[in-house]
Amino acid sequence: LPGVAAIVRVETVAHLADRSRTDTRYFISSAALTPERAAEAVRGHWGIENRLHWVLDVLFGDDQSRLRTGHGATNMAVVRHFA
Template structure:
């Protein structure tokens, strides 16, 4: 019996596994953006604002992860203690 999917053509196990992993990678990213940056509660809703903020959050996640701290909120707090110098250090700007 062929596997049941919503696709017009049957998928082999490797392709289906790849699609599932890709889906969950996006879900994890959205979860991190919402939990760490409160994206769902953001009041930026008009024009290009939401896309611009999502782009900045997507840029910040790997930069903050590189700090090696236990969590992204902890890294955000560390950066926020010196708002004029630490973001520049994070971006490796002298």
Template sequence: MQSAPKKTCQLIVDSGNHYLGALKGNQGNLFKSVQANFVAQQSYSEFTKGHGRVERRVVSLCTTLENIPAWPGLESLIQVESQRHFLKGGRDRWETETRFYIASCIESAESFAQRIRGYWGVENKVHYVRDVTQGEDASRIRMYQLPQIFAVARNFALNLYRSNAFSNMAQAQRFCQFGLDTLKLLFRMK
């Protein structure tokens, strides 16, 4: 039986599109094979500084797929090694993490680095805000209460906040929690 991620990748390829996806431990044989057989053919390094930490990321690309199980449209293996340095409790701290990705296209290591960073931008701007600020994961709304309707409402609220120049979504939510009259006031100010 095909796994759900494999079926999804097949649908993407069949529709004439490409995928770039994180490879996780629950994709057992593929994950282990990529870890064991990854040989970097191209690398790109980048440094970032912010939020009290310095991070170095090395994105490496491998297009040699020998000893890798068949996977729909697979063309590239990507490895991202992150080293973070930050202060925690007044002490220097180092963290190292290695993640793997698979893709159905061949691009440069720099291009894949930008795509992966772009994904995390979406993750931080939308999913994190929906979970932390709007409490989506803690919500008790389940299947029979149509959670997708509430997801649309949460997205609508975020779009309203952003269109009214709020950069802090928690502050926007507090400001607007008393009703739509607050938003009417904002529209009149513009």
């Protein structure tokens, strides 16, 4: 694969009340990564996602929005992501 320097596999195990669940995710990077740096990059990705959704939910009231029909919800989501 041209431009690919690392393929990272992350396996997580969630222990629930009556069972366990294993999830496997794959990431592709153009940078050569140590295992430590790969873990930082994966955690950093989710931090960015979580901060974005916090801004949309808290500052723009995205969860309480009444836009549910037509193209209104999609249009407002695009506008909010520009802010």
